[in-house]
Amino acid sequence: MRSELQQELNIFRETVLRFIDNEIAPHYEQWEKDKIIPKSVWHQMGEEGLICCDIPEEYGGFGVSVDFNFLVIEEIAKAGYFSLACNLLVHADIAAHYILNLGTESQKQKYLPGMVTGHCIGxxxxxxxxxxxxxxxxxxxxxxxxxxxxxxxxxxxxxxxxxxxxxxxxxxxxxxxxxxxxxxxxxxxxxxxxxxxxxxxxxxxxxxxxxxxxxxxxxxxxxxxxxxxxxQGFLGLMHELPRERLGCAAIGIAHAEGALNLALDYIKDRHAFGQPIAKLQSIRHKIADMKTQTELHRIMLEHYKELLANKTLTTEQASIAKYSACEMECKVIDEALQMFGGYGYMQEYPISRFYVDARVQRIYGGTSEIMKEIIGKSVIARFE
Incomplete structure (x- = not known):
């Protein structure tokens, strides 16, 4: 069953990557300067079927697995267009699902179709x-x-x-x-x-x-x-927070993977002491650490996605994912920037944007400190 899903996701990924190359990459720098993403981009994404993929068909979506939603935001984050990834996460994986899971039939009919097309942003x-x-x-x-x-x-x-x-x-x-x-x-x-x-x-x-x-x-x-x-709104918030926090973990892991890719490309070309720095043992060991961390978190994420799809993801697990992934994201991106030397501090190098975009991941959606408090209380409670 997972192999069939993976095949479908691979086909869908081609559509997402093509959209990134054609409709996001050429314009993103201007959006950064304007400090906003045009609503027309949301409309384009809706036309391509890239928003709210897992919303049921009766409300305009495809009714597919949550994996499709996460694939979109992960690929956008991996490419370094993190503002859009975060905006989409809030819209498609948080706001839309509050309405889907808590709303009346009238509310679902009023808002969800527009949220799928990108004409109603949440x-x-x-x-x-x-x-x-x-x-x-x-x-x-x-x-x-x-x-x-x-x-x-x-x-x-x-x-x-x-x-x-x-x-x-x-x-x-x-x-x-x-x-x-x-x-x-x-x-x-x-x-x-x-x-x-x-x-x-x-x-x-x-x-x-x-x-x-x-x-x-x-x-x-x-x-x-x-x-x-x-x-009873607080109970509604608590019910939806695990998905939000796993979403933060998902884009954080993808963001770290993207930074690792940038570093791998750069160290092949950057020379020091008469050779590419990729041949330095210290660099290779850092790459080993970065790859190990992203791989371990990727395995955790894919497992937790299955739990989310089966509605068995716990608050503790989502907090573990959010805390660990976002801390890892910042560390891996920091190491990647270091490999660029002084160029990593220059805005024209994408790794600098990775660095400043990542920092808030340890704050919003529940700070790392709050995540540790949730995890600690939950674990201790089981032994009381």
């Missing part, structure tokens, strides 16, 4: 100025009104913040309970009165990925906009 709005990895500390509220709720507050560091059409917003709906209780999720359209996008934030890396502040000023929402069960 964003997840959890992080706030005072609440990042600790989602229990959110301050945005949804107060009961005559016809539903009124949302007030702000979010920050929101991926797809400028381009999105629909925002999944976490807000407190019951202020009488503490912590994660009393949180609900709402679908907020980008043209809602009272909703405003702040500046497109200036980041160290991932410049083409629009990352924004968002503001909610008495936004009126109704029962039709409630995503999932009232006051």
């Amino acid at each position: 964003a997840i709005c959890m992080t706030e100025p005072g609440a990042g990895s600790d989602l229990q500390g959110i301050k945005t509220t949804a107060s009961k009104s005559k016809n539903g709720w009124s949302i007030n507050g702000s979010k920050t560091f929101i991926t797809n913040g400028q381009n999105s059409s629909v925002y999944i917003v976490a807000a407190k709906t019951d202020l009488t309970v503490a912590g994660s209780k009393g949180t609900s999720l709402f679908l907020v359209d980008g043209d809602k009165q009272g909703f405003s996008r702040g500046q497109n934030l200036h980041k160290m890396g991932q410049h083409a990925a629009d990352t924004s502040e968002l503001f909610f000023d008495n936004i009126a929402v109704t029962e039709d906009d409630l995503l999932g069960t009232l006051d």
